[in-house]
Amino acid sequence: MLQRFFIFCSGADTQILETCSNGERNKYVGIGATVFFTAVMAFIASGYALYTVFDNIYTAVFFGFIWGLLIFNLDRYIVSTIKKRDHFKSELLQAAPRIVLAIIIAVVISKPLEMKIFEKEINQVLLEEKNAMTLANQEQIALQYTPKVDAINQEISHLKNEIAAKESETNALYDVYISEAEGTAGTGLLGKGPVYKEKREKHDAYLAELRQLKETNGQKIQALEAQIIALGTDYQTAVTDSQPIIDGFDGLMARINALGKLPWFPSFFIFLLFLAIETAPIIAKLLAPKGEYDYKFEEQESVVATWVTQKVAQRKLLMSTDGAVNEQVYADIKNEQELYRYKKEKAEELLRLQADSFHNVQMKGL
Known part of the structure; x- marks a missing residue:
């Protein structure tokens, strides 16, 4: 079997x-x-x-x-x-x-x-490639958010600088009116005279402005920091959403490329x-x-080829012989007078019928 x-x-x-x-x-x-x-x-x-x-x-x-x-x-x-x-x-x-x-x-x-x-070596190569792709992906996504975060940080720094500048001016006014009260600067008179009060009022006005500026800029800074946190959340979401694509990078082509390395x-x-x-x-x-099989197979093919060749030759000979006989038969018929007369009568009869038919068609048209 x-x-x-x-x-x-x-x-x-x-x-x-x-x-x-x-x-x-x-x-x-x-x-x-x-x-x-x-x-x-x-x-x-x-x-x-x-x-x-x-x-x-x-x-x-x-x-x-x-x-x-x-x-x-x-x-x-x-x-x-x-x-x-x-x-x-x-x-x-x-x-x-x-x-x-x-x-x-x-x-x-x-x-x-x-x-x-x-497989183990390929997995190691793929792991290295995935790690590199992960880092590259994070850097590429970060390019979309970093300029926005930098701009917000610059704005926060500007707001903080405004507060620091105002605070410096207020502190300077504080030192001025204290020195006036101590008599170490200004008029040089010890005590809280009219000049002292004027300088104190100016300091208090700056202090009120400083408090208002801190409150206003503080709210702005909090809003900007919230934007930074939101951008950071969006960045992490984008990285998380794209990570499965990188994790699935182990198809046939990826493995063939890893094998090539x-x-x-x-x-x-x-x-x-x-x-x-x-x-x-x-x-x-x-x-x-x-061997024996090849010789017998060759013999069988030879028998079939010979038989087909003979049949083709016989058909060609039969066709040529049949053509020669037909030519001879029609040549003999050509000389038969009785056949000539018969075909002449039939031709005359056909011409009469055609003439009568043409005449009838013309009469109907008048």
């Missing part, structure tokens, strides 16, 4: 192969097994690759199975159509398109396995492994010596 299945996988003619020796059948069992297991490896690799894309095992298994069937059918077809010839170059020329395709397929299906083998030597040998697996059916057929 298993032998028949692998023979089916090889694409060989079972009727011819049944008449061959056991050794010849075993050769095609090996070729069929190579075709089958190549398709199985293609199914596994493509299934994992699709799982990294869709993140759904059922979708990955379904499309991976379709891909495996495609590779199986392609290998079976190419192996069955490669004919053993007396020259290896002609056989290699037949297999050249499949070898090129095998290189492409090997690149495609080797990547998922490489990503699985080097790892040393190439191990990946290259995995690629060579899959290239060998993909080309195994073709190589097995090319390396297999020309």
Whole structure:
């Protein structure tokens, strides 16, 4: 049962192969097994690759199975159509398109396995990239809020400077009227005279203005600081909202790029492994010596080709002979007087009928 299945996988003619020796059948069992297991490896690799894309095992298994069937059918077809010839170059020329395709397929299906083998290293590379992206994202979002915060801080500084300046002026007036009362400055008279009262009133007026300025600017500063807090909240919200996008940066393309940043030597040998697996059916057929099955298959093809060639030649000869006979028959008929008279009578009768019909049409029109 298993032998028949692998023979089916090889694409060989079972009727011819049944008449061959056991050794010849075993050769095609090996070729069929190579075709089958190549398709199985293609199914596994493509299934994992699709799982990294869709993140759904059922979708990955379904499309991976379709891909495996495609590779199986392609290998079976190419192996069955490669004919053993007396020259290896002609056989290699037949297999050249499949070898090129095998290189492409090997690149495609080797990547998922490489990503699985080097998963930890890839995760480390992705983690570093995510951290860098997070910092870059925070800096980029901060560019939207930093100018606003700086402008608000400058306005707060201006308001505080106004208070400080007013406070300095008030303190200076305080020192003036105290010095006047002590007699150490101004009029030099000790006591609270008229000059003292004037300077004291001026200080008190500045002090009232200072208190009013502190209250007014304090309210403005509180409002501006609330704006800064609101901007900080908006910034944190923007960073939080964009972080899931960065956290989800681990798709197939991201992993392939991360794999490309790892040393190439191990990946290259995995690629060579899959290239060998993909080309195994073709190589097995090319390396297999020309055996009993190939001679019988070639004989069968020769019989069919000869039979078709004979049929085509017979049809051409029949057509040329039939044409020559028809020419001879019509040449003989051409000389028959009785046939001439009969056709002349029929032609005269047809002309009379046409003339009568034309006359009737003209009469109806008058």
